Amino acid sequence: MKNNFYDAIIIGSGPAGSSSAYFLSAQGFKVLVIEKEILPRYKTCGGGVVQRVAKLFPFSFEEVSDVQCFTTEVFDRRANRHFVTRRDKPIIYMTMRKEFDYLILSKAKAAGAMVLENTEATDLITGKESVDVLTKDDKYTARFVIGADGAGGICSKILKLKLYLIRLPALEYEIYTGDSMLDKFNKSARFDFDILPNGYGWVFPKKDHLSIGVVEMKKRKKELNKLLDIYLKLLGITNVQRYERHGYFVPLIKGNNLKFAKDRIFLTGDAAGFADPVTAEGIYSAVLSGKLAADTINESYLSAGMAADLYNYKINHSIIDELRFSKIIAALVYTYPAVRGLLFRFYGQKLSELITDIFMGEKKYHDLLTDPLNYYKLIKYLLKND
Ligand SMILES: Cc1cc2nc3c(=O)[nH]c(=O)nc-3n(C[C@H](O)[C@H](O)[C@H](O)COP(=O)(O)OP(=O)(O)OC[C@H]3O[C@@H](n4cnc5c(N)ncnc54)[C@H](O)[C@@H]3O)c2cc1C
Known part of the structure; x- marks a missing residue:
């Protein structure tokens, strides 16, 4: 067999790509990761890795977590409320994505994956038995492409x-400030609502700085720069010694009965728009979809048709099922600020606990909307009176 022939070629080495490379290599598959950047690379992201991500790996990523947050704080100015949740394991590991993504990739390399960095995939050509991945100078072939x-x-x-993806604009500053500010914010992961009408702001503590950002969840064009500056003032952030500003977007998939695989090619993570419409958290579903793609290749090794059907089935019965429910919560929280105010006023603590349980991997959005003891009646009422 030719040297350039692989069981799977993975395009991209973020959490989705690194994870699928790790899970495939660990099962003995011949894997190539193609990454356009020089590694390790910066990624615009809060770098908040929730506990349910840790549960997907057999190795720990404590070595790349700057701060482990056992507490979350949710502030809602409209409802004039402040909710705190605590757990005895970290709820969120605060990482720099450069280090987090590279750790997973290093585990994949140790398991046998090959990595081609500084190389951009430019096209995919599907054959009967394989897929060619083209780069500027070369061609690589695999049975499957992720x-x-x-x-x-x-x-x-x-x-x-x-696939129709909604692109939600998000902006983040990496802020280097004095020790007193770091001390003030390094105890918890902080989320602020009503900073912008249809989104939220966050403060994530890191080893030597704060990652502070805002995300707009309704795709409206807002002046995010201005809003982030107002947010910094509200937080009382002073004595900024240096900051880096990064903007990007969070893609959200729209629609039902969708397909994410065809012709031996699987889409994972942000490429498929799997981020959570309530929290904009995308690392969990990126890792999960990477793992499901690896499982699919393992379970249907030679059959392309079966592999596509199996992957579509797995994704629809896990990530998409959950997104159906989280979209309802997102509509309640982000469509009308007054509705959110009401929801937070009466159910803010319960809602914060539930989202924390979801971060911990102990509950799903599905539980919120199907347990009549929770919010079902309220949500039904609100939907009826929309
Ligand atoms: C401001 C902001 C803050 C966020 N904060 C959080 C957070 O705190 N927690 C959380 O869970 N989620 C957060 N997210 C979402 C999270 O960043 C994404 O969901 C996650 O990165 C998706 O991972 P991925 O592997 O699918 O894609 P990516 O991480 O984007 O990785 C894709 C990789 O593919 C490479 N690539 C692209 N094209 C090619 C090509 N043609 N050839 C070769 N390589 C290529 C890229 O260089 C990149 O390395 C945030 C997003 C934004 C915008």
Whole structure:
């Protein structure tokens, strides 16, 4: 067999790509990861890795977590409320994505994966038995390709699966400030609502700085720069010694009965728009979809048709099932600020506990909407009176 022939080629080395590379290599598959950047690379992201992500791996990533937050704080100015949740394990590991993504990739390399960095995949050509991945100078061939090239990557476009992605603008500053500010914010992961009408702001403590950002959850064009500056003032952030400003977007998939695999190619993570419409958290579903793609290849090794059907089934019965429910919560929280105020006033603590349980991997959105003791009646009422 030719040297350039692999069981799987993975395009992109974010959490989706690194995870699928790790899980495939650990099972003995011959894997190549193609990454356009020089590694390790910066990624615009809060770097908040929730506990349910840790549960997917057999190794710990404590070595790349700057701060482990056992507490979350949710502030809602409209409802004039402040909710605190605590757990005895970290709820969120605060990481820099450069280090977090590279740790998973290093585990994949140790398990046998090959990595080609500083190399951009430019096209995919599907044959009967394999797929060719083209780069500027070369061609690599594999039985399967995993598209893990993030929001705005080429794989989704080439596959033409008619996926409609909403792009939510998000802005983040890496702020280097004095020790007193670090001390003030390093105890918890902080989320602020009503900073912008249809989104939220966050403060994530890191080893030597704070990652502070805002995300707009309704795709309206807002002046995020201005809003982030107002947010910094509200937080009382002073004595900024240095800051880096990064903007990007969070892609959300729209629609039902969708397909995420075709012709031996699977879409994972942001390439498929799997981020959570309530929290904009995307690392969990990126890792989960990477793992499901690896499982699919393992379970249907030679059959392309079966592999696509199996992957579509797995994704629809896990990530998409949950997104159906989280979209309802997102509509309640982000469509009308007054409705959110009401929801937070009466159910803020319960809602914060539930989201924390979801972060911990102990509950699902599904539990919120199907347990009549929770919010079912309220949500039904609100939907009826929408
Ligand atoms: C401001 C902001 C804050 C966020 N904060 C959080 C958070 O705190 N917690 C959380 O869970 N989620 C957060 N998210 C979402 C999270 O960043 C994404 O959901 C996650 O990165 C998706 O991972 P991925 O592997 O699918 O894609 P990515 O992490 O984007 O990785 C894709 C990789 O593919 C490479 N690539 C692209 N095209 C090609 C090509 N043609 N050839 C080769 N390589 C290619 C890229 O260089 C990149 O390395 C945030 C997002 C934003 C915008």
